Amino acid sequence: MIPFKLTDDLIAEIEQLIEDQKDTELSSLLEDIHYADIAEIINELNDDEATYLIKLLDSDKTSDILTELDEDIREAILGNLSAKEIAEELDELDTDDAADIVGELPKDMVQRVISELEDKEHAKDIVDLLRYDENSAGGLMAKELVKVNENWNVLTCVKEMRAQAENVTRVHSIYVVDDEEKLKGRLSLKDLLTTSTKTHIKDIYIPKVDYVNVNEKPEEVAKIMSKYDLEAIPVVDEIGRLVGRITIDDIVDVIKEEAEKDYQMAAGISQDVEADDSIWELTKARLPWLFIGMMGGIGAASIINVFQGAFVTFPILLAFIPLMQATAGNVGVQSSAIVVQGLANDSIKGEIWGRLLKELILGLVNGLALAFIFLLISHFGFKTSYMVSFTVGIALVTVIVNAALIGTFVPIFLNKRGIDPAIATGPFITTSNDVLGILIYFSIAKVLLNF
Template sequence: MIPFKLTDELLVKIEELIENKRETELASLLAEVHYADVAEIINELDEEHATYLLKLLDSEKTSETLTELDEDVREAILSNFSAKEIAGELDELDTDDAADIIGGLPKGIVQEVISEIEDREHAKDIVDLLRYSENSAGGLMAKELVKVNENWNVLTCVKEMRAQAENVTRVHSIYVVDDEDKLKGRLSLKDLLTTSTKTNIKDVYIPKVDYVNVNEKPEEVAKIMSKYDLEAIPVIDEIGRLVGRITIDDIVDVIKEEAEKDYQLAAGISQDVEADDSIWQLTKARLPWLFIGMMGGIGAASIINVYEGAFVKFPILLAFIPLMQATAGNVGVQSSAIVVQGLANDTIKGEVWGRLGKELLLGLVNGLALAFVFLFISHFGFDTSYLVSLTVGIALVTVIVNAAIIGTFIPIFLQKRGIDPAIATGPFITTSNDVLGILIYFSIAKVILNF
């Protein structure tokens, strides 16, 4: 498969065709392009061109493309659609995608759009979904699923399934419910294919079925589905009724977003931004962390100011400030990153004290290795006295051990407090280690050099 690649040439060509309103050429050019790729193209066009192109597609492709567009682009384009036109697109979509799109519409128009949806059953399902928080299993699930009553036989079941399957793009499991719609178990397509048509569902269904509660957090759903290799999971409400289904493609998005968020937090970027966002958006996401870092720098400056007298006697001490700071920062980030990942994957077990002990040992090993190399380099490279070298060496080990312990402890502490530990890596830990590192360095120098 030759993957679609959006080139500048293609974009220029499409814009030209739009300018000249060459509808047939555009239609034939895009006929073979997947809607996810069409969305990529439209994301790059200005609002007018984007609206024109989207309306040119056949109705099914228009609606599917809508689900793949960047949110801001989609909202801009839909502002040029009438309520009836939007409702027409929603009629073509699965309930979860339709609910996502409605969630981004201006409040004033939502009522009208919903009332224009032709399939009233579909509209009802969408309205149901709008009630759930985006940050819950309910906000992720779709109402489309295939369910059968435990009191039916295989024949009825196959008939019902055919009817239901019309609305369900992918059938993973057939869910079995009782007369009150409570989830009892599941049936596989394979079982249906290989069982006599007169058998009662009650006698063949598998009572063991994984499910999640409608209020479960998306990350938790992702963990369950990926751990147990599930491609779909049913969602039940507070009293056990089957209310929806989450499919793995939505979970893949959750996993990717989660990973990107953690990565950005570690790098000191506080919001979900992309390289192509505006300078203003990027500044909002980046500047707060830079201020935190700056406060650390100013804190460090105050410490250095206090010890100013010492530098007259031992000017060489100053030269190693960046070394202390860089080492403390690096060790802190390393330690916290491992703990943050371990917490996210549930692979951190046992006592906090055991973990701190291990980090202490690890810090000692790394610290001694670095200090040894430093003593070697400073002996040949710098004009330092024996005592100054010793000071820097001991400070290095202490600073590393300290940074390792802080880097380990802060994420665990945040997790216990219910705060996302990913926030701890990056500038937050670097900054506290900067200040502490310099303080430790000078305290040790003061003791050894006696100034």
Template structure:
């Protein structure tokens, strides 16, 4: 497939066609364009132009376009559509995507939109999904799936599968349930095709099937699907009844959102924001950590003030302060990043004590190598071995402490149910700066005998 590229010329041409109401030319131009690319175009158009486009094109395409739009653009377009037009779009979507869009609508029109959906079974499924928390497997799942009953024979099973598959975009698996709709297994297409049409499904289905509860956290669902390389996973309720399935495309969105959130936390941004958000929203997201950094800097300055006499006698110590602070911050962030990554991927093995010991040994080895380089450099530069030794020993201690803090903090936060990604950002850098400066001057004072 040829890669789509949105250009200013194409945007201008589409805007011109919309202005002149050249509907047939617009349809012809966008007929072979993927819905995700149409969404990219709509995101760049004016709201009234994007609305015109949505109303013009067929709902089987524009419904998917709506799911790909930026949230603010989609909200603006939906506000320009009638409840009947919105309902027509939702009828073309899988229930999970339709429920997501309905959840964004004003409360006063939700019921009216649902009542306009002609397929009452589809409407019922959407309403059913709306009762689940959006941050749960139930809020992530779709109702569309193919299921068969264990007491059917193969012939009945095939007929039912044909009927059900009409409403399913992609058939990843065939699930087997009992008479109470409880999930008991899955069906191999190969076994189905090679078995007598009169054989009961209970004789050929595979009883082993991975599933998740409706209340499961989406991140846990992502871990399970990643671990077992699943394209889809069934969702069961509290008593084991099959109520939906989650597909890989939904999990990719979860992983992306979590990665974006962790990246922002690591950068010192306390809430989910985008570049196009208002100055006030961006300020609210960034300011808390900047204030923390300010107080951290003031704390480091106060600590240095306590060693003013020593600094006046050994001014060289002052020049190495940025190096000590930088090394403390770097080592802390490196250690915490590895731990956070391990926690996210569920790769951490062994006890917390063993993990801390390993990081301490790693920090000691790195500290010795870096301290040796620093000792030689400072000694040859200033010719003062004792001062060079004091700075080098301080560096080793600072690196070990920073490694400990960088390892322990995310583990501690994770145990307390707090996102450990916080530990890879300004939190670790600031705390290690303060401890690093304190340790640096304290050890230097001991070695230099001041």
């Protein structure tokens, strides 16, 4: 299969076909293009052109296209469709995707769209999903699954599975429930095919099954599915009834969104924004951390001002200020990034003191190695006195150890307080270590050089 490539020529051709209303040629051009690639094309069109394409193509394809579009483009398209047209799209979607789209509609439109759905059971499932918090397993799950009763025999089970499978895009697992719909286990397809048709399901099902509660956070669901290599996981309600399942494609989206959020936080962006957002939205996301960075710079400048008398006797000390700030910031970000990653995948175990001791030793090793290299460079490159070089070297080791400890402690502390530790890998750590690095540097210099 040749990878799809979006080109300016293709966009121009589609725009021209839309303008000329050559529907047959347009349909033929898009016929063999995957719905995700068509979504990529539509993202480049204006609202009217995008709506034209959605109305032209069949609902079985456009329904999937809608799930792949940028939210603002999808919102504009849905605003140009009637309640009946939107309902036709939702009828083709799994309940989780349909519920996501309904959740984006204006409140006055939701009821009209739901009433237009042809499949009333599908409509009921969508309404049921809308009651869950979107930031929960319940808000992430789909209602489509294959389940069998433990009291059925194999023959009845196969008949029921055939009927259920018609509404399920992919059958990842067969779940077993009791008469109260409580999850009991899972059924092996091999056991089903190799067992007598008169055998009861309760005699052959596997009681061990991983599951999550409807109130579980998506991030926790992602950890469980990643740890056990699951393609799907069942979801139960507060009393253990099977109410849905979450598939790997939904979890990939969760992991992607979480990675994007952590990356932005590490870069000092406090809100979830994109390059196409308004200047006001981008400013709100960036300005708070820029302000903190500025205050950190003012703090460092104040510390330098306190020790300015030293520059008369030891002006060379000024030259090494960037060294202290850069090293402290880099070490702090390195330490915090590793800890945040460990917290994200649950690989950090044991007491915090053991982790701090490890970082203390690591900081000493790295600090002594860098200090030795610095002593050689400062002596032969800067021609500084032995005492000044020794002082800067001691300060460098201390700054590195301090930055490593802060970079380790802060994300763990934030995590225990229920705050996203990813915030610690950005300007917060860099700024705090810059200021403390300068303070440590001049404090050690004052003691050793006696100025």
